[in-house]
Amino acid sequence: MGVGIQVENVNAWYGKSQALHDINLKIEANHATALIGPSGCGKSTFIRCLNRMHETTPDARVEGRVKIGDLDAYNGTSPTQLRRRIGMVFQKPNPFPTMSIYDNVAAGLKLNGYRDRKNLDEIVEGSLKSSALWEEVKDTIHKKSGASLSGGQQQRLCIARALAVAPEVLLMDEPCSALDPISTGKIEELIFELKAQYTIVIVTHNMQQAARVAEYTGFFLLGRLIEYDKTEKIFTNPSDKRTEDYITGRFG
Amino acid sequence: MASLRGLVPDTTPTPAVLQISAWRRLKDQMATAFAVSTVVIVLTPLVAIFGYLVFKGIGSVNLAFLTQIPKPPGEVGGGMANAIGGSILILAIASLLGVPLGIGAGIYLAEYGRNRFGDTIRFVSDVLNGVPSIVIGIVAYAIVVLRQKHFSALAGGVALSIMMVPTITRTTEEMLLLVPNVLREAAYGLGVSRWRTTLSIVLRTATSGIITGVMLAFARVAGETAPLLFTAFGNQYWNWKLYQPTAALPLQIFTYAISPYDDWHRQAWAGALVLIVLIVSAVSAVRYVVRRGTLGGVA
Numbered sequence A: 001m002g003v004g005i006q007v008e009n010v011n012a013w014y015g016k017s018q019a020l021h022d023i024n025l026k027i028e029a030n031h032a033t034a035l036i037g038p039s040g041c042g043k044s045t046f047i048r049c050l051n052r053m054h055e056t057t058p059d060a061r062v063e064g065r066v067k068i069g070d071l072d073a074y075n076g077t078s079p080t081q082l083r084r085r086i087g088m089v090f091q092k093p094n095p096f097p098t099m100s101i102y103d104n105v106a107a108g109l110k111l112n113g114y115r116d117r118k119n120l121d122e123i124v125e126g127s128l129k130s131s132a133l134w135e136e137v138k139d140t141i142h143k144k145s146g147a148s149l150s151g152g153q154q155q156r157l158c159i160a161r162a163l164a165v166a167p168e169v170l171l172m173d174e175p176c177s178a179l180d181p182i183s184t185g186k187i188e189e190l191i192f193e194l195k196a197q198y199t200i201v202i203v204t205h206n207m208q209q210a211a212r213v214a215e216y217t218g219f220f221l222l223g224r225l226i227e228y229d230k231t232e233k234i235f236t237n238p239s240d241k242r243t244e245d246y247i248t249g250r251f252g
Numbered sequence B: 001m002a003s004l005r006g007l008v009p010d011t012t013p014t015p016a017v018l019q020i021s022a023w024r025r026l027k028d029q030m031a032t033a034f035a036v037s038t039v040v041i042v043l044t045p046l047v048a049i050f051g052y053l054v055f056k057g058i059g060s061v062n063l064a065f066l067t068q069i070p071k072p073p074g075e076v077g078g079g080m081a082n083a084i085g086g087s088i089l090i091l092a093i094a095s096l097l098g099v100p101l102g103i104g105a106g107i108y109l110a111e112y113g114r115n116r117f118g119d120t121i122r123f124v125s126d127v128l129n130g131v132p133s134i135v136i137g138i139v140a141y142a143i144v145v146l147r148q149k150h151f152s153a154l155a156g157g158v159a160l161s162i163m164m165v166p167t168i169t170r171t172t173e174e175m176l177l178l179v180p181n182v183l184r185e186a187a188y189g190l191g192v193s194r195w196r197t198t199l200s201i202v203l204r205t206a207t208s209g210i211i212t213g214v215m216l217a218f219a220r221v222a223g224e225t226a227p228l229l230f231t232a233f234g235n236q237y238w239n240w241k242l243y244q245p246t247a248a249l250p251l252q253i254f255t256y257a258i259s260p261y262d263d264w265h266r267q268a269w270a271g272a273l274v275l276i277v278l279i280v281s282a283v284s285a286v287r288y289v290v291r292r293g294t295l296g297g298v299a
Helices: A043-050 A079-084 A101-111 A117-130 A151-164 A181-194 A207-213 A231-236 A241-247 B021-060 B063-067 B081-111 B116-130 B133-148 B153-178 B181-189 B194-205 B207-222 B249-257 B262-293
Strands: A005-014 A017-027 A032-036 A060-068 A086-089 A169-173 A199-203 A216-221 A224-230
Touching (some): A017 A043, A017 A224, A032 A043, A043 A060, A043 A216, A101 B194, A117 A151, A117 A181, A181 A207, A199 A207, A216 A231, A216 A241, A224 A231, A224 A241, A231 A241, B063 B081, B063 B262, B153 B207, B181 B194, B194 B207
Parallel strands (some): A086 A169
Antiparallel strands (some): A005 A060
């Protein structure tokens, strides 16, 4: 089951330049939350702070409090512990090229020392079914490399890989920006189904996408969270002038 | 509208500016001819050397050559079996020492070495790559032979391993840096620790490139003579002991080639042929095994 996320006074830096200023927000469990905003506004940096991926960049730094459910992300939790509870899907599909489809899905468990072969088979099948890829690949999961799939299939493989470790939160960083409209449609349907079990945070440049998949939407600008509300409210009656300007295409 | 030519029926005469196809075709052919001829020029010495070796050496490669040890000076017959065995022993020692060290250093430089210490290692490694092999022989002589008080296979292996390390280090580093960062992030995102990511994802993705570097280093040192002169030293008899002087093919070829005996000259040619065949087959065997281990459609 998904858990809620609570973010308090998060600031983030790349070297000396500050990328996030005092972010406060509460993300609802088992809902999809979309983060929108122009390029470089900090939305990607923000979700990378949620699973402590931000600090893997040289010279990057985070301050503030992040709670994933009742787990304090930056206090007494190791990054690896934290990331096992948070799945992440990246902008460009990034399956492990040397691994078969099966091994890609099983990677998170296998690399963390999970060895129960029979259980693993079930988990892989279940994850591929959840990501709506099973029917397309079931005959070749051991023979074909993850890299041999099409772009859209690769992205669904990456989603299956993230789901296989049974996370509570799924972070998606522009998961459809490298995909064609049909693949995008499939991923969006998937997000709709996955909401039942996971808390989803999705960064997107596509405002229609945000409106379609997310119940809540946050608008970022220049490293600040300008407005955060129900998606409907953001797109029909935003309370900040800058949000309105952005969603009506007046800038950004 | 040059871009529409061929798509729409064109009734107007072709403008003069587009009627250069003959000259263009000539330029194209000249460039192709140039490229082909450079390939031929590059390959000629290789083919010539190998052909000449086969021509001079094949007559003396026989069962006795491959199974017997040398006869006393002046006697006809005998072989280089002990030198073939010695070379295998010395190269095994060199690879056992040099490959893990080189790959380890390469991993450090690629994954952790973005600092002054890493730059120093990079510089030292490049310098080491340029040090004459005879000097490396002297180093191995000083640190192994002098301490043990006699020449040994181990000393030869140490000398060759020192020569392997810089090549392997730098190719490993370069291959690891070619692995896209998104793969590291994918693994981190799954809660995989950094060292596990490095070993199971990054290193595995770069395997075929690293193997190429290792084989280059191996092939280079397999033919080295100078660093073995006062380390492995050579031996007219069998030796499988680490701490005894050991024969090696390049040493044996050197000794026989400068000898006054015709039969030894012929055997030197045969030894050179066997050496090259051994190196080529070792490299091909490793490549074959690695290729079979990877999935279809990648690497």
